[in-house]
Structure formats: C-alpha cells, structure tokens
Amino acid sequence: MNAEISIIWDKMQKMVNDFLSLLPNLILALIVFAIFFFTARTIKRVVRNLTRNHRQARNLGLVLGRLAQGTTVLLGLFIALSIVIPSLKAGDLIQLLGISGVAIGFAFRDILQNFLAGILILLTEPFQIDDQIIFKDFEGTVEQIQTRATMIRTYDGRRIVIPNSELFTNSIIVNTAFSHRRFEYDIGIGYGDDINTARQLILEAIHETDGVLQDPAPDAIVVALACSTVNIRARWWVQPPRRADVLKVQDQVLTNIKNKLMSNGIDLPFPTQQILFHDQTEATDGDRTRQREGWPSKKGQDPQPRSISDAVSKLAQIKNQRNGNAEQDNR
Structure with missing residues (x-):
C-alpha cells in the first residue's frame, strides 16, 4: 500500500515539476499570442480607416482587413505552439493544418461556402453598404457585409440576416445602383x-x-x-x-x-x-x-312572349285532357 502511494506521489511530483518547467514557455506563448491578436485587430482597423472615405474601396478594405487579421492571428498561433512545444516543427504544423482543414471542410461545408461567397461579394461588389436592395421577399438598406452573412435593415425597422451563399447564387435587385x-x-x-x-x-x-x-x-x-x-x-x-x-x-x-x-x-x-x-x-x-x-x-322580328293567362289556360287544357283519357281507360 505504501509503495502504491509512493508511486502516485512521485507521478504527481513529476507532473508538477513538468508544469513548472513548462510554465515560463506557456506564459511567453500566451504573451506572444496576445501581442499578435491585438496587432491583428489594429491592422484590421487601420485598413478599414484607410478605405472608409472611399465608397468604391470600402468593401475591398473590409476583405483585406479581415484577411490580414486572420493571417496574423494564425501566425501568432503557430509561433505560440512552437514556444510551448519546441519539438513541433513548421512542417508538422502545416501537415496538421492540412488534415484538419479537410475534416473541417466536410463538417462546416455551409459555413465555408458562405465565407467564400462573402469574400466574392466583397471583391466583385454587386452591391455595397448603404445600397437599397430587394432579395426575394426582403427589401431594405444594406448595413453590413460580413464574410458569413449580409445584414439589411428593412424600411419598417427590422434587421434581416441573409447567408452570403444565397445572395451570391440568386438574383438581386439593387434599387440604388444608378x-x-x-x-x-x-x-x-x-x-x-x-x-x-x-x-x-x-x-x-x-x-x-x-x-x-x-x-x-x-x-x-x-x-x-x-x-x-x-x-x-x-x-x-x-x-x-x-x-x-x-x-x-x-x-x-x-x-x-x-x-x-x-x-x-x-x-x-x-x-x-x-x-x-x-x-x-x-x-x-x-x-x-x-x-x-x-x-x-329589327322591327317586326321580335319574338312575342306568351302571357301568364295563356300559359294557365294551356295547363288547364292539358290537365282536362289527361283526366278525360283516364276516364276512358277505366271504362
């Protein structure tokens, strides 16, 4: 019993020692990732501010800002992982990313489809922010064009969120295009x-x-x-x-x-x-x-309708005739 407790205690001490030895690298990795994360947000904000006053370049600024932010965050993640796990090489990360990408692609196909459609909408600019559009039963002003969905504000003060894949593959009426x-x-x-x-x-x-x-x-x-x-x-x-x-x-x-x-x-x-x-x-x-x-x-060709009295007389005559025939049959 004492031997088992001693083994457990040794394993716990080893885990604590390993964590303490890894703690400086972990803290450094978190700091590095935080720096890259906030740097990515700053880059996105700078790119958007540079294109804010240019209507034609506003959507392009959104695309470049989001791509720059995503690339910077991903680079920071790779560097943070290499600090925590020094034996992890760049080739291993790329291989892991490729395998994970295939799995994620199958699992989140609709999300990726909307993402790609959003990028194409922002680049090709079939409509822009502040345009008034009609899509199926929805009509309103475009508020945001995100990489996943587009948000429009209807004229009666409601917000409609439309997936980008539907906007990219269906017809849209842009009322303010000209x-x-x-x-x-x-x-x-x-x-x-x-x-x-x-x-x-x-x-x-x-x-x-x-x-x-x-x-x-x-x-x-x-x-x-x-x-x-x-x-x-x-x-x-x-x-x-x-x-x-x-x-x-x-x-x-x-x-x-x-x-x-x-x-x-x-x-x-x-x-x-x-x-x-x-x-x-x-x-x-x-x-x-x-x-x-x-x-x-034409005069003289109008058909003459029969009067009610003539019709009644004719009905009485038919009735009397039928009664007479019945009496003859009885004789």
Whole structure:
C-alpha cells in the first residue's frame, strides 16, 4: 500500500515539476499570442480607416482587413505552439493544418461556402453598404457585409440576416445602383374624354412637381383600353433613387395629377359594368339565332312572349285532357 502511494506521489511530483518547467514557455506563448491578436485587430482597423472615405474601396478594405487579421492571428498561433512545444516543427504544423482543414471542410461545408461567397461579394461588389436592395421577399438598406452573412435593415425597422451563399447564387435587385431611377403609374380616364388633352395635363402636373428630373423628360403613353377606362401610363425620373425620396415625390406627383385632371373636367371613372339580358322566350328557347343580348332587333322580328293567362289556360287544357283519357281507360 505504501509503495502504491509512493508511486502516485512521485507521478504527481513529476507532473508538477513538468508544469513548472513548462510554465515560463506557456506564459511567453500566451504573451506572444496576445501581442499578435491585438496587432491583428489594429491592422484590421487601420485598413478599414484607410478605405472608409472611399465608397468604391470600402468593401475591398473590409476583405483585406479581415484577411490580414486572420493571417496574423494564425501566425501568432503557430509561433505560440512552437514556444510551448519546441519539438513541433513548421512542417508538422502545416501537415496538421492540412488534415484538419479537410475534416473541417466536410463538417462546416455551409459555413465555408458562405465565407467564400462573402469574400466574392466583397471583391466583385454587386452591391455595397448603404445600397437599397430587394432579395426575394426582403427589401431594405444594406448595413453590413460580413464574410458569413449580409445584414439589411428593412424600411419598417427590422434587421434581416441573409447567408452570403444565397445572395451570391440568386438574383438581386439593387434599387440604388444608378444615380437616378424611373417610376410609373397608370391613370384611368373616361372614354368620353380627349386623350391628348388628358396627356398634356398629366405632363404639366409632373413638370410642376419638385424633385422630378427634367432630363430624362417625363412622358405619358396610352397602355390599355380597359373595361371602363382608357389607361394612360405616367412615367417620371427621380434622383436620388432612395425609398424615402421616391415616396415623397410619388405622393406629390399623384396629388398634382389628380387635382389637375379634376379641375379641368377630365373624368376619373369608377369601374362600371353593363348587364345585358337574353330576350329568351318560349318561342326562341334553344334557338340562339333568334336570341339577342339586350341589343334592339329589327322591327317586326321580335319574338312575342306568351302571357301568364295563356300559359294557365294551356295547363288547364292539358290537365282536362289527361283526366278525360283516364276516364276512358277505366271504362
């Protein structure tokens, strides 16, 4: 029993002595890694600050900053491990990193896919920070483009996090990609109104609206002869094409158009329906060549419907005839 306790005690002493002998290297490794870690953060911040005021280079600065940070941290980790384990060589670290990379690649395929897609988005710049985009059912302003996901802020104050792989492989509408943008709205006038007069009034109302560009010039074209209206499509250009400005200009344009048309006697009709009844009678039942749908016929060719009294008399006559036949059968 004493021998076993002595063996255990010797092992514990050896472990303590090994830890104490390793402690200086461990502390030095932690210090070195901390230096590299904070240096990486500083490098990332410096790169971002250098490109902060340049819109075109902002995304490139994000990519370079994150790559520089990751490379510096990884280098610090290698140096710290070589301090703690002096027998560990650079070739062993690279081999270990390769084997681990394959395993991590299979285990975290989606994460790596989003990471690579994020890098490509930041480099190719299909959209940038502060752009307003539409992706599927989501619309808002791009707040951040991270290496894993992109965050957009919707117009009603919500945040949407979209994986970069979906953004990279699907269609995106960038509303603020260009300096100005065209908008349109269909206005229905009555069939009795003059189209040229209505078109001229619509253009005057658009030109009188603040915020509408004169070049390219607004226009108004007839697009449909609908059931109860003649539809004229008004089109105008706005700069800048941000949603708040767009809604403000559209509100004023439509208000001016409505007031201008109404004050000049142009009708803005409600949807109407005309119901036409078939003039179907007993005489024309089943004969579509003699039936019309409410339109007047030629004089003298209208089918004459039977009166109620004639129909009742005919029914009584049929009934009496049936009763007479029954009596004859009984005899």
